[in-house]
Amino acid sequence: MEEQRRLAAATAKTAPWKKFGPYLTERQWGTVREDYSPNGSAWDYITHERARAYAYRWGEEGLGGISDDQQHLCFAVGLWNGRDDQLKERLFGLTNGEGNHGEDVKEAYYYLDSTPTHSYMRMLYKYPQAAFPYEKLRQENAARSRQEPEYELIDTGIFDEGRYFDVFIEYAKAGPDDILVTITAHNRGPEAAPLAILPQLWFRNTWAWGYDDTRPTLAAGPAGTVHAAHPALGRYQLYCDGPAALLFCDNDTRPEVPPGADSGADASAAPGAPAAAGAYYKDGINRYVVEGDDAAVNPARRGTKAAACYTATLAPGQAYTVRLRLSQAELGAPFADFDTLFAARRQEADVFYECVQEGLVGDDARNVQRQAYAGMLWSKQFYYYDVAQWLDGDPAHPEAPLPAARREGRNATWRHLHNADIVSMPDKWEYPWYAAWDLAFHCLPLAAVDAEFAKGQLRLLCQDGYLHPNGQMPAYEWKFEDVNPPVHAWATWRVYQMDKKLNGGHGDRAFLEAVFQKLVMTFTWWVNRKDRDERNIFEGGFLGMDNIGIFDRSSPLPTGGKMEQSDGTSWMAMFALNLMRMALELAQTNPVYQDMASKFLEHFLYIADAMTHGGGGELNLWDEQDNFYYDVLHAPDDSRTSLRIRSMVGLIPLFAVEILDDELLAAAPQFMARATWLLTHRPHLAALVGQIEEPGQPIRHRLSLLRRTRLRHVLTRMLDEHEFLADHGIRSLSRHHQAAPYEYHTDEASFEVSYLAGESDSDMFGGNSNWRGPIWFPVNYLIIESLQRFHFYYGDSFTIEYPTGSGQELNLHQVAAALAERLTRLLLRGPDGRRPAFAQAELLQTDPHFKDYLLFHEYFDGDNGKGLGASHQTGWTGLIVRLLQQAQQ
Structure with missing residues (x-):
């Protein structure tokens, strides 16, 4: 060919x-x-x-x-x-x-x-x-x-x-x-x-x-x-x-x-x-x-x-x-x-x-x-930015000398950053600059057509001209020091697996090892900078959640104190599992990596314990009353308040799941010995690890934040059409808050979060960063993938009502396929010949010179599926290329 x-x-x-x-x-x-x-x-x-x-x-x-x-x-x-x-x-x-x-x-x-x-x-x-x-x-x-x-x-x-x-x-x-x-x-x-x-x-x-x-x-x-x-x-x-x-x-x-x-x-x-x-x-x-x-x-x-x-x-x-x-x-x-x-x-x-x-x-x-592939491949851009030169100005710049205050302004702590590369952009008009977590999602669809480019993109952000010397990954040019969800390890492992399959079982270990070494630095940065009380409960800024929270989490809280984040902590649990799995793969040819795998297993177990038991605090991230995960506001007087907003924040714990079998563990005896010691001498951690046996199959071990009971509680809410489940995927905010907005009051101000199907009525973040309850492809994709992994562990022994209250019981693989089908419906023509993403725009729906040309929006209305936000953000909405096949399985 x-x-x-x-x-x-x-x-x-x-x-x-x-x-x-x-x-x-x-x-x-x-x-x-x-x-x-x-x-x-x-x-x-x-x-x-x-x-x-x-x-x-x-x-x-x-x-x-x-x-x-x-x-x-x-x-x-x-x-x-x-x-x-x-x-x-x-x-x-x-x-x-x-x-x-x-x-x-x-x-x-x-x-x-x-x-x-x-x-x-x-x-x-x-x-x-x-x-x-x-x-x-x-x-x-x-x-x-x-x-x-x-x-x-x-x-x-x-x-x-x-x-x-x-x-x-x-x-x-x-x-x-x-x-x-x-x-x-x-x-x-x-x-x-x-x-x-x-x-x-x-x-x-x-x-x-x-x-x-x-x-x-x-x-x-x-x-x-x-x-x-x-x-x-x-x-x-x-x-x-x-x-x-x-x-x-x-x-x-x-x-x-x-x-x-x-x-x-x-x-x-x-x-x-x-x-x-x-x-x-x-x-x-x-x-x-x-x-x-x-x-x-x-x-x-x-x-x-x-x-x-x-x-x-x-x-x-x-x-x-x-x-x-x-x-x-x-x-x-x-x-x-x-x-x-x-x-x-x-x-x-x-x-x-x-x-x-x-x-x-x-x-x-x-x-x-x-067309999704076309959008992703057209959205490559030569991205050139030398922060030191930009801050100081050029010798012949017409406005030299630049104001001295500029050197202390935006991106002043990122003087090491020098980029001059071809990079996958989220959207070359609205977001003509890379975003670390967007890029991670881009690499999965790209790997299906050009694995070398996808691997190169993942390596790129780990290079010295990008990664901060302290290990932080650059977020985006408006504020490199902002904090994106740490999904780079997840994407690296997935791309490695895809590439390995395409190459007949031969994995690119040099790529995996190169990225792994740098991601260890990033993980260490998170542990040192975002767990201020050293309780394995993390803060991380907005982490992509924008206006579904009560406060701007990237800024000082109006109440003072800090936010103990359900999503930040869950992302770190996922990060630890991703690095552990990468280390176990590398350990197959280099036993030294067994020690690294043990390190990340231990990190995960302590994070999972903190998620389960509150990290030593008075109030857990898991709310026993609502059977859901919430952020906790930790006030200066040391009081804690559970912020009972039913949002994607409470679904992200689903993402931290890994399944290991005895065949893999037998190839890593040092890792197994350390794991056995931990589970023997720290019995409260042993309860976090599941094990299942099937006749004639290797024993499978589950590492996740959610055991069976909590998993059922979370999925029951998620699959409820009165809450998260929409006709076209999982909403970012529960529809429960349409009738029951969440309110928080201080002496100086009142704050409210209510359900809106699409754009927020708040200007907390400005521009097009304001969304509230829509369907968002990247987190939906992670939900589907997590359900598939849970099914790999439980098999048909775990079923759940889909939708909640319907009386129809499906296993988790079937639920994942059903969600994929709902998401792909956004852009496919329905029985009436209309695409939900085009909403009521008759020109787009019926005109022969419009109706088969696609836009891949940033997110989609949680009620009717209308495309919203950046109209050409094919990057992460390009994940549809993988969901189309999954929906047909």
């Missing part, structure tokens, strides 16, 4: 098939990296309008674009419908403070296909024929309350009567340095409409910061060719098929507006990399095309940014295609074999996914899964 051969060559480094890929972000403006404001207001420093004239310091953005893996040379698509006041070169969305939910892209685009080496890629952008409603989107969202839904692009009516272009952007590689491009626009409207297509080629600005002023060059050649020369990358040619005007300017900031000036003075300019006198600035092509400013482009036809301008008027239903080829080779007839090569790559992509999807039934399920 050709794609497998390309993957093997890329892994062996015999051919760099991944050198070029979709590594441009979709939003560089509004990021922390580009923020040089004195007060850290990243969203306001570089806005969408200013971005077109601002040369970025740390990365580039583009529409449907690609770059090399160090982002020296970039290619993306520009469009103009003759009515907009600017070229469509970047995706528009609301900033944190601009809407009732904020931080939300307001465009229609879809990732449709990609192979792991990006030998073939396809995406769709829907471009309105009327002027893009930038201000209407801002004003309407600003006018709406938090109780009202977001105002989306389709709500403006801009797509009515099909008055838009479907612009398909496709790439096919003839070789690692030879990339074929087609841009095909379809007029879906009832009338003829003009369109300019401007494929753009440019260099990332590396010359304006005071380190190396060497400028690469782009220059016009004969027959519609652009020659590119870069001192590190070498020489490339962009071949343009058919007549097109070649336009050139420079990727330098137009300097008219000084730092801090009112954006109303000239919204297209901004502080940034200054241009040399007489340069043609970054927005020169925009000014030439949209404003008719002939002086904005270089008549000598050279620079560091170029575009080929194709114009056409498309009749109703007409399609218009532009062909290009970016190649290191000098080709005499670049388009002679173009169509043949493209057809071959498309066919090879089909063959690759036929193998990946073997056994998956149904055209719709296969379409959903393939």
Whole structure:
């Protein structure tokens, strides 16, 4: 299979098939990296309008674009419908403070296909024929309350009567340095409409910061060719098929507006990399095309940014295609074999996914899964950030010297961090920066199509330029020191197992060992920093729980004191079990790891004891009255209050479960001896370990926070449709709180948590971080996996009502499959032909040019399944690729 051969060559480094890929972000403006404001207001420093004239310091953005893996040379698509006041070169969305939910892209685009080496890629952008409603989107969202839904692009009516272009952007590689491009626009409207297509080629600005002023060059050649020369990358040619005007300017900031000036003075300019006198600035092509400013482009036809301008008027239903080829080779007839090569790559992509999807039934399920893979593979990004340079400023930065207070501000304790890698992003518009726990979930679906990339991502965050010297893993660029759930070990073990299975039982122990060694440091950081009373009860900040709690757990509590977290403690129990299991695997070839396995077994047992008996405190995390886990507020006067909010916090103890059998234990005698000693001499710990025998089967041993009785209590609540169980998965907050909100009162204030099916009405975290009761794929996936492991231990001897009160008894494997089926229903067409995630949007549900294009939202409404949050967060919602198969088992 050709794609497998390309993957093997890329892994062996015999051919760099991944050198070029979709590594441009979709939003560089509004990021922390580009923020040089004195007060850290990243969203306001570089806005969408200013971005077109601002040369970025740390990365580039583009529409449907690609770059090399160090982002020296970039290619993306520009469009103009003759009515907009600017070229469509970047995706528009609301900033944190601009809407009732904020931080939300307001465009229609879809990732449709990609192979792991990006030998073939396809995406769709829907471009309105009327002027893009930038201000209407801002004003309407600003006018709406938090109780009202977001105002989306389709709500403006801009797509009515099909008055838009479907612009398909496709790439096919003839070789690692030879990339074929087609841009095909379809007029879906009832009338003829003009369109300019401007494929753009440019260099990332590396010359304006005071380190190396060497400028690469782009220059016009004969027959519609652009020659590119870069001192590190070498020489490339962009071949343009058919007549097109070649336009050139420079990727330098137009300097008219000084730092801090009112954006109303000239919204297209901004502080940034200054241009040399007489340069043609970054927005020169925009000014030439949209404003008719002939002086904005270089008549000598050279620079560091170029575009080929194709114009056409498309009749109703007409399609218009532009062909290009970016190649290191000098080709005499670049388009002679173009169509043949493209057809071959498309066919090879089909063959690759036929193998990946073997056994998956149904055209719709296969379409959903393939687009999910496409979204994950398109969401790779070159992520560049050197915190020390960013804090101190560059020698030639236009705002040097930077305020001294900046050195003590955001990320000041992460000066070691230097990233310049291809990283899997949650969403390249809303979250164009990695998040440690998102990335862990990404790696499971990615491992099914490119195990080497998945393993590389897991190794990446453990490297010295990422992992803090104290062992903490970076959270995300807004606050690297924040605390994410420690799921890296879980993901590492799962990816190792998947890779081992794909390789006929041969596991990559070098990978496992490398990550394990660094994760030991992270575990130690948790133990030293997040268990302040040394009682094996942990605090961890918000841990992804956002607004389902009564307080912002990342900030000092308004009551003083601290939070003893059910979820933080459970995550650590899971972490200990993951590391123990990894150590037992490594011990099969290196007995030294038996001691490490013993260490993590002991950690787990003491954490489990603390969860069971309260860690020596007066109040347990387990509430005997409600038979559920809750956080405990530990006040300064040493009193404790159980915060009886029925939320995902109380379900996370399910995740800490591992099953060992005698065959595995027989291969680790030192570990077994230590375990036997502990269970003999610490009888209260022995009660935490279960054992089950089946005739003819090895004895199985269960390590978990939940023994049979508590497991039944928790599952009874979780599977109750009046509480957690929704039509499409497990809610994050029990519906019990709709009628009975949880309230907490102090002398100064009152706090309340009530059930909301989707977005929260609180602005505790700002932007799109506000959710309350929706369905969330990553934790649902962990619930399903945990049920499968419990079933592996109990077998059919443990059944439970599903749903609670129905009288129908299922074993836990059947419950897991039923939950997987509910989750996949979110995106699959139902018997009525509708997808719940599209809710009541008739255009998305019924229009033939919309209804089979998928969005993979951040989370989903807990009542009706409507997609919410970031619309392209394929990363963890991409877990659907695994659930589709599980639901059909």
